Amino acid sequence: MFKYEKDPIFTVDEVTNKIREAIYASGELQNVSVKGELLGFKRHTSGHSYFTILGNETRISCVLFRSNASSVILWPKDGDEVLVRGKVDIYGARGSYQIYATSMLPLGEGAKARAKELLFRQLSAEGIFDVRHKRPLPPFPRKVAVITSPTGAAVQDVIKISSTRYPACGLVVVPSLMQGACAPSEVREAFSRCAALDDISLVMLVRGGGSRDDLDPFDTEEVVRSIRSCPVPVITGLGHQVDRTLSDLAADAYAPTPSGAAEKVFPDSGELLFFLKNSKRSMHAHLTNKIAKTYSELADSKRRIIFSLDRGVIAPAYEYLGNVRSSLSANILHRLSEYETKLSSAAGALNSLSPLNVMSRGFTICRDSEGRMVKDAATLTERQDIRVCFRDGHADAQVIAVFTNDRERKGSSDAS
Known part of the structure; x- marks a missing residue:
């Protein structure tokens, strides 16, 4: 029997997992910054970068995945002092631990200068500094x-x-x-x-x-x-x-x-206030000058308009109206003279046809009792009342006998 038969026995995978759990339990190893000397920096065709950082007596393998490797560009060289940031984890396939880096920064002056220059060129090509x-x-x-x-x-x-x-x-x-x-x-x-x-x-x-x-x-x-x-x-x-x-x-x-x-x-609010005060004074002076100039221009325009109206409109219109008035007066007088002549001629003709003019020569007018003019003797009858009109008056009379031009007595022939 084994001497330590009561101790638990683990598989390789179980040991690896326990080591991983111990690393995870240490929170500071999940977000760690490690500085060291860069060695064997390689960019894989997949886009991932692999390298090692050296201490005085130890070394740590690192991997920088493609999603984070683009920011590194081309500056890293072996021997550069760098600062790697990421998390520590177990790579079980090789039985080793490594840093899964999220960023790598240069620490040495030469590396920092190269990194800055390369980044400047890349960003300049994109127009970042334009x-x-x-x-x-x-x-x-x-x-x-x-x-x-x-x-x-x-x-x-x-x-x-x-x-x-x-x-x-x-x-x-x-x-x-x-x-x-x-x-x-x-x-x-x-x-x-x-x-x-x-x-x-x-x-x-x-x-x-x-x-x-x-x-x-x-x-x-x-x-x-x-x-x-x-x-x-x-x-x-x-x-x-x-x-x-x-x-x-x-x-x-x-x-x-x-x-x-x-x-x-x-x-500077003080400078702004001073500027506003000066601007106010300048605007006031400018507006005052502008108003005075505009008033003067308006007065000149008024005089020019009055002068232009007087010479170009009022005076010609007054002269035209005077001429029209003279022409109208002459035309009216001429027409009046013509009408006066025509009136005199008509009055003369009317006077020559007037019954009064005939009566002035001894003729009379005879009217029956109803005022109708008696033009023919044959229309009269004996004992008929008539009125005889003279030039200066009239006389009422009664018909005694009526004689026509054939010298026959109208009343006698009627009786027979």
Whole structure:
């Protein structure tokens, strides 16, 4: 019998699983950052990358899957000091543990310079840094999101300058790590939160001073693409005046310090008030001069219109009316003269035909008792009352006898 027959016996798979469970139970190994010297970096045709990082006495195998390997591009070389971020897990097929990396960052100066240059070339080819894509900062922002460390000096500088220069603008502080291996992912998440905010005029990405190595997160593709994909303009103030990061190149505006960025974002309310007062005075003077000039022009126009009406309309019309009046008067007088002549001629003709004119020569008019004119003697009878009209009066008479032209007595012939 075996000496340890009472101890449990495990299969290889069971041991491997227990080791995996022990690793999973350690939360810090599920999101770990490891630095070391790069060795044997290989890119497989599948798109995955395989490499080893060396310590002083040990080494760890690593794999970077295709979905994350695209950000590494071509910069890694054997001997580079790198920072690998990912999770530790068991690779059961070989009975070894390895790091399943999500990102790899250069730490050595040479590696960092190569990585930055290669990333700059790639993003430039995509137009990420094209000045034509840069958006102007709003002149009077209503609300500004500030991505920064909530405990750093940068946020205090921004708050102080905004309250002094332009207190009407609201501020929303979006906290994020601003250095270290976790900073790129946190900055990306901060930009995602900014995109979900309402009424944001622009985003400030600022941090305080530090060494050049502290700015490495802002040379990563993750942060640069977050800046360009932001729906509102972005200004950076990363606290380094010597070297510009790729984030500075991608932003719509750049300042070397958080204070400089704040002065670009927030207009000076004192200067605005001074400008408005000067503008008011200038507008008042301009309007006064404009009104005086317009009044003078209107007076000149009035005089020209009156003169033009007088010479071009009123005077010709007055002359025309005078001529018409003279012509009308002459025409009326001529017509009156003609009608007077015709009237005189008609009066003469009428007078010559008038019974009164005949009666003035001794003729009379005879009328019966009913006033009818007696034209023939044969219409009269004896003892009939008649009226004889003279030129200057009349006389009533009675017919004694009636004689016709044949000298016969009408009454005698009737009696026989």
